[in-house]
Amino acid sequence: xxxxxxxxxxxxxxxxxxxxYTETMPREQLDALHLKKLQLLVDYVWHHSAYxxxxxxxxxxxxxxxxxxxxxxxxxxxxxxxxxxxxxxxRPPYGDTLTLPDEMIHHHAETSGTTGTPLGIPWTLYDxxxxxxxxxxxxxxxxxxxxDSFYFAFNWGNFAGFWSCYWAARRFGAKVVSGGGANSxxxxxxxxxxxxxxxxxxPTFAVRLAQxxxxxxxxxxxxxxxxxYHAGEPGPFALPAMKKQIDEAWGADSGELLGIAEIEAxxxxxxxxxxxxxxxxxxxxxxxxPDTGDEVPEGEIGENIITSYTNSAQPLLNYRSHDLxxxxxxxxxxxxxxxxxxxxxxxxxxxxxxxxxxxxxxAVENILGETPGVSPYYELVLDHIDGNDRMTVRYEPEPSVDxxxxxxxxxxxxxxxxxxxxxRLEMEPLAPNSLPRxxxxxxxxxxxxxxxxxxxxxR
Amino acid sequence: xxxxxxxxxxxxxxxALVDEVCQGxxxxxxxxxxxxxxxxxxxxxxxLGDVEALRHDMPxx
Numbered sequence: 001x002x003x004x005x006x007x008x009x010x011x012x013x014x015x016x017x018x019x020x021y022t023e024t025m026p027r028e029q030l031d032a033l034h035l036k037k038l039q040l041l042v043d044y045v046w047h048h049s050a051y052x053x054x055x056x057x058x059x060x061x062x063x064x065x066x067x068x069x070x071x072x073x074x075x076x077x078x079x080x081x082x083x084x085x086x087x088x089x090x091r092p093p094y095g096d097t098l099t100l101p102d103e104m105i106h107h108h109a110e111t112s113g114t115t116g117t118p119l120g121i122p123w124t125l126y127d128x129x130x131x132x133x134x135x136x137x138x139x140x141x142x143x144x145x146x147x148d149s150f151y152f153a154f155n156w157g158n159f160a161g162f163w164s165c166y167w168a169a170r171r172f173g174a175k176v177v178s179g180g181g182a183n184s185x186x187x188x189x190x191x192x193x194x195x196x197x198x199x200x201x202x203p204t205f206a207v208r209l210a211q212x213x214x215x216x217x218x219x220x221x222x223x224x225x226x227x228x229y230h231a232g233e234p235g236p237f238a239l240p241a242m243k244k245q246i247d248e249a250w251g252a253d254s255g256e257l258l259g260i261a262e263i264e265a266x267x268x269x270x271x272x273x274x275x276x277x278x279x280x281x282x283x284x285x286x287x288x289x290p291d292t293g294d295e296v297p298e299g300e301i302g303e304n305i306i307t308s309y310t311n312s313a314q315p316l317l318n319y320r321s322h323d324l325x326x327x328x329x330x331x332x333x334x335x336x337x338x339x340x341x342x343x344x345x346x347x348x349x350x351x352x353x354x355x356x357x358x359x360x361x362x363a364v365e366n367i368l369g370e371t372p373g374v375s376p377y378y379e380l381v382l383d384h385i386d387g388n389d390r391m392t393v394r395y396e397p398e399p400s401v402d403x404x405x406x407x408x409x410x411x412x413x414x415x416x417x418x419x420x421x422x423x424r425l426e427m428e429p430l431a432p433n434s435l436p437r438x439x440x441x442x443x444x445x446x447x448x449x450x451x452x453x454x455x456x457x458x459r
Numbered sequence: 460x461x462x463x464x465x466x467x468x469x470x471x472x473x474x475a476l477v478d479e480v481c482q483g484x485x486x487x488x489x490x491x492x493x494x495x496x497x498x499x500x501x502x503x504x505x506x507l508g509d510v511e512a513l514r515h516d517m518p519x520x
Contacts, residue, residue, distance in 0.1 A: 281506055
């Protein structure tokens with residue numbers, strides 16, 4: 001008998017980690033590696049990027065001056081999406097941000113455009129391999145194996161996020177079933193016909209698909225799906241209520257990855273299912289106070305600042321994510337990579353202070369998700385009235401809730417939020433099915449505040 | 460099982476062999492294929508903490 005062809009040897013197939021050597025590397029060793037990579041990267045952009053040469057000369061810093069991680073954090077200019085958007089608008093498609101000739105670009109992708117004009121993202125072939133790799137750490141830790149098959153419940157546009165998941169499945173060696181061009185009912189039919197074991201979608205779309213299936217008379221807990229894996233918006237590791245909803249709707253284990261389209265899928269899910277870990281082979285991250293620019297200590301909330309080692313065509317150094325995170329330096333799962341506890345807690349540009357209390361988006365979402373009678377369809381509206389920020393929760397009660405009970409339900413949610421967050425938010429119940437449904441990113445926040453009244457760094 | 464250092468040694472030897480073929484062939488198909496092999500070998504080294512250049516096609520520092 002000839003030995004069967006398999007993905008891995010028995011020793012590798014039984015491994016707890018995708019790469020135990022680096023995922024559990026001691027901090028001192030990780031930091032030494034970071035310094036070496038950052039020095040290579042700074043030297044690379046100095047010699048190959050007109051944009052970074054200009055920015056570094058303006059900041060009066062040269063590659064030789066980066067001798068420590070602190071030097072990098074403090075001396076290399078902080079960059080922002082707006083800078084790149086402006087350069088791309090002035091000289092399409094990429095401005096003077098490219099570090100490689102255009103002929104080396106393998107894949108043009110874009111950000112989702114949820115918050116405005118999409119940013120163009122050029123990737124080399126190698127970049128796509130490395131971007132995809134970030135997902136695979138999360139897949140393996142979650143119990144997904146190359147013998148699983150992936151169903152992609154989205155349409156294939158230019159959005160980088162789910163293309164990167166395709167690169168991951170290819171890197172992983174797993175089977176891919178594309179849902180491109182299908183509507184929700186067709187997604188359900190294809191899942192039932194092709195029997196994939198992993199569903200890839202935004203978290204809210206997973207909830208919606210299960211509902212569509214129920215409307216078709218199908219129970220997806222009885223389907224072939226064993227795992228669901230999500231990105232693009234706060235998901236099961238950020239919102240315990242979302243985790244419960246998805247797990248119950250699909251009878252599967254939901255997972256989550258935090259990515260930023262123009263950076264990469266930089267933070268695969270923690271096996272404890274309560275946060276994500278920065279992939280420290282691919283990125284260097286630290287937390288910054290968005291008002292002062294100073295580093296925020298471990299355990300405190302700050303803006304995640306990211307440098308990627310893997311975008312070799314359009315490098316991003318000390319890049320502002322605008323995501324507010326709580327960084328931990330250890331985790332009971334055994335990974336030594338920085339943990340972002342609860343994934344993203346809010347956005348610097350959407351954080352509001354109501355009567356002196358900071359209100360984080362995910363804190364409100366968690367309460368909504370855990371309140372019986374409140375459906376997964378809601379939005380948070382920010383206004384500035386009489387000198388104060390105000391947040392209104394516009395939500396759809398579950399269709400089973402009688403309209404006569406809406407006021408009581410609103411009062412109950414308002415009290416729960418008040419008790420947990422010490423702030424009273426306005427509640428506005430809406431008729432079922434009145435809010436839009438999305439298959440990519442759900443728009444949860446509408447910010448009506450004048451720009452000059454938002455936090456200074458986010459105008 | 461091999462130690463990380465042993466893996467690194469063998470991967471570097473493999474890159475040297477691959478480079479010989481890459482430089483010594485005028486068949487585009489073979490050159491493209493071994494270039495991608497080199498890319499993956501560079502990636503394996505990177506993920507064992509052996510970092511000498513950001514990309515496989517750049518000279519080591």
